[in-house]
Each structure stands twice: as structure tokens, then as C-alpha cells.
Amino acid sequence: MNDKKFNAAITAVGMYVPDEVLDNKYFESILDTSDEWIVTRTGIKERRKLSNGATSDLATEAALDLIKTHNIDPKEIDVVIVATVTPDMFFPSTACLVMHNIGAVNAWGFDSSAACSGFLFGLQTATSLVESGRYKKVLLIGADKMTAISDYTDRNTCILFGDAGAAVLLEPAADTNTGIMDTVLHCDGSGANHLNMKGGGSLNPSSYETVDKKWHYIYQDGKAVFKVAVVGMANVAAEIMERNNLTADDVKYLVPHQANLRIIDATAQRMGIGREKVTINIHKYGNTTAATIPLCLCEYYREGKIVKGDKLVLAAFGAGYTWGAAYIRWSI
Ligand code: COA
Numbered sequence: 022m023n024d025k026k027f028n029a030a031i032t033a034v035g036m037y038v039p040d041e042v043l044d045n046k047y048f049e050s051i052l053d054t055s056d057e058w059i060v061t062r063t064g065i066k067e068r069r070k071l072s073n074g075a076t077s078d079l080a081t082e083a084a085l086d087l088i089k090t091h092n093i094d095p096k097e098i099d100v101v102i103v104a105t106v107t108p109d110m111f112f113p114s115t116a117c118l119v120m121h122n123i124g125a126v127n128a129w130g131f132d133s134s135a136a137c138s139g140f141l142f143g144l145q146t147a148t149s150l151v152e153s154g155r156y157k158k159v160l161l162i163g164a165d166k167m168t169a170i171s172d173y174t175d176r177n178t179c180i181l182f183g184d185a186g187a188a189v190l191l192e193p194a195a196d197t198n199t200g201i202m203d204t205v206l207h208c209d210g211s212g213a214n215h216l217n218m219k220g221g222g223s224l225n226p227s228s229y230e231t232v233d234k235k236w237h238y239i240y241q242d243g244k245a246v247f248k249v250a251v252v253g254m255a256n257v258a259a260e261i262m263e264r265n266n267l268t269a270d271d272v273k274y275l276v277p278h279q280a281n282l283r284i285i286d287a288t289a290q291r292m293g294i295g296r297e298k299v300t301i302n303i304h305k306y307g308n309t310t311a312a313t314i315p316l317c318l319c320e321y322y323r324e325g326k327i328v329k330g331d332k333l334v335l336a337a338f339g340a341g342y343t344w345g346a347a348y349i350r351w352s353i
Contacts, residue, residue, distance in 0.1 A: 064282025137339025
């Protein structure tokens with residue numbers, strides 16, 4: 022397929038979730054909803070909230086966790102990519118703030134916007150940078166402070182989201198038999214009306230009107246997104262298995278974006294694998310957008326459930342629409 026000499030591989034992981042927990046009982050106390058409805062329809066029991074601080078703080082803590090755990094010298098980091106839809110500000114990039122916070126003084130970097138597919142889009146970008154031979158250490162962080170754009174009077178959306186950050190380091194692998202083996206990524210802008218945040222951009226600059234209309238919060242047509250997400254994530258997971266001749270037995274884990282347990286189950290079913298081969302932490306954290314997949318990778322790796330050589334299929338679907346999958350052979 023190509024003549025590359027080595028893959029990029031994940032060589033370090035880190036994560037951060039804030040201490041404050043919002044459980045379903047909390048939402049029962051402020052909205053017309055129930056623990057039973059939320060658990061049955063989404064699989065979420067609780068999520069985390071960062072009351073003081075911003076996405077750069079979530080990303081910085083995740084990066085520092087990675088740096089300390091794996092004994093990385095921040096001065097050796099070449100590039101920092103932050104996948105997020107909740108940057109601290111439009112500019113400068115959250116990546117610049119994180120580089121400053123962690124002492125990555127020799128790095129350059131940028132933010133990447135692909136919503137819930139952000140980590141996978143960032144993964145392909147980071148992989149290409151490493152495979153080019155020009156960069157040896159690329160830090161990819163998925164971080165979102167979703168509570169900052171959640172409307173706590175809208176039961177359709179606010180119960181879904183939480184705050185978190187998680188990071189991976191990509192470095193050259195020894196050969197092409199390990200690391201990031203393949204990715205498949207898709208975009209379809211015709212989905213933009215179903216899942217968005219309308220206010221504050223150049224289309225609808227912030228005004229009293231945009232605030233009155235609640236355009237600085239997440240808007241989602243849940244039913245419409247659910248239908249395409251189920252099909253999109255299941256199809257792309259099947260697509261990456263086919264192109265890499267992977268059977269259900271080959272795959273140690275499906276590592277899916279954590280938006281809804283029913284979407285995750287549909288994807289696993291399409292791949293022909295059971296729940297025991299799916300990484301799940303949606304019950305603890307809800308949908309943390311760009312952070313869900315690296316959070317799963319970090320937790321399952323640290324628990325000893327993901328080990329060197331394991332074949333993993335990552336899959337996500339999000340606003341845009343954006344969706345994709347990655348096939349990884351775990352390297353640490
Ligand atoms: N508590 C109680 N009832 C609720 C509720 C809540 N928190 N949220 C919605 N409802 C109600 C709705 O108002 C609706 O009532 P109605 O029939 O009287 O209008 C009913 O429950 C069913 O709503 P519906 O939207 O059909 O529920 P659903 O089964 O589709 O689940 C989502 C809603 C949001 C959980 C689901 O659509 C979903 O996960 N969508 C996709 C999310 C996603 O993947 N996004 C992409 C990545 S971010």
C-alpha cells in the first residue's frame with residue numbers, strides 16, 4: 022500500500038478528570054428527569070465538572086500526568102496538538118497555553134477541531150508528522166470542558182456531557198508491525214444543522230440576541246444524530262476491520278467514543294464482538310468529547326487490560342458530521 026519504513030506508536034499515556042462529580046441524582050434535583058431514564062437511554066451514571074479553570078487546565082494536567090508517569094523531558098517534545106471544541110479562547114490556541122504550562126519550550130503546535138472525532142483526527146495528524154521522519158515526539162491531547170457549553174435547563178443535552186483531558190505521546194516505532202497501523206476518517210458538513218454551537222463565531226458574533234437565544238450552548242437534535250451515529254460508527258469500524266483483514270477474534274478491544282451505550286453496543290454487534298471486548302467508562306464520565314478515547318486507553322492500559330501487541334479498533338462519531346476509526350497495535 023505504501024513504502025513507509027516505520028509507523029508512529031503510542032509510547033506514553035496520561036489523563037485528568039476533575040474531582041467534582043455530578044451524578045444523576047443531581048440532575049433529578051434540577052430537571053424533569055430520572056436516574057432510570059438517563060441510565061437506560063445513555064448508560065451514564067455520573068460525569069465530572071471542572072468548576073474553576075478551563076480546557077487548558079484539563080489538558081495541562083493530563084500532559085503532566087503523562088510526563089511524570091513516563092519520565093518524559095518536556096523540552097524534547099516537538100509538537101503539541103490539542104483536540105478540542107471548547108478552547109479557552111478563539112485565539113491564542115489552547116495548544117500554546119499548554120506548551121507554556123508544561124515547559125514544552127521547543128515545540129510548536131495547534132488546536133484541532135473535529136468534535137467527538139477530534140482524537141482520531143488528531144491521531145492521524147500526529148501519525149503523519151512522526152511518519153514524515155521530521156518529528157520524534159508528538160504530544161496529542163484530547164480535552165474538553167463540555168460543562169462550559171452545556172445548558173443546565175435543557176434535559177436533552179446537559180445530562181450527556183462531562184469534563185476531562187487525556188493525552189498520548191507518539192514516537193517512531195521500530196518498524197511497520199506495531200503502532201498506528203491504519204485510520205479511516207470521514208466528514209459530511211450536511212450534518213452541521215443537527216449538532217452545533219451557533220453563537221460567538223463569525224456567523225453569529227456574540228450579542229445580547231445570541232445570549233437570549235442560548236446560542237452559546239450545545240444544540241443537538243438527538244434523534245437525528247443518533248440514527249447517523251449508529252450507522253456511521255458501525256460502518257467505519259467494519260470498514261477498518263475489512264481493509265486490515267481483522268476478524269472479531271483478532272481484536273482485543275473496541276475502543277469507542279463514549280456518547281451513548283446503545284451506539285457503542287450497535288458498533289460492537291456489527292463487529293461481531295461482545296461487551297467484554299469493549300472499553301467502557303461512559304457510566305463514570307459521560308461524553309467528554311475529544312477526551313473519551315484516550316481516557317479509555319489510559320485507564321485500560323493502567324489497569325493492565327491493554328498490553329503490548331494487543332490489536333485495538335478505535336471508532337468515533339461527532340459533530341460536523343465527522344467520524345472515523347483507527348487500527349492500533351499497542352506498543353507499551
Ligand atoms: N430525561 C427524561 N426525558 C428526556 C430526557 C431526560 N434527560 N431527555 C429527553 N427526554 C425525553 C424527550 O423529551 C422525549 O420526550 P417526548 O417523546 O415527549 O418528546 C423522550 O425523552 C425521547 O427523546 P429522544 O430524543 O427520542 O430520546 P433518545 O432515546 O433518542 O435519547 C439521546 C436521547 C440524546 C440520549 C440520544 O438521541 C443520543 O444519544 N443521540 C446521539 C448522541 C450522539 O451520539 N452525539 C454525537 C456525538 S456527541
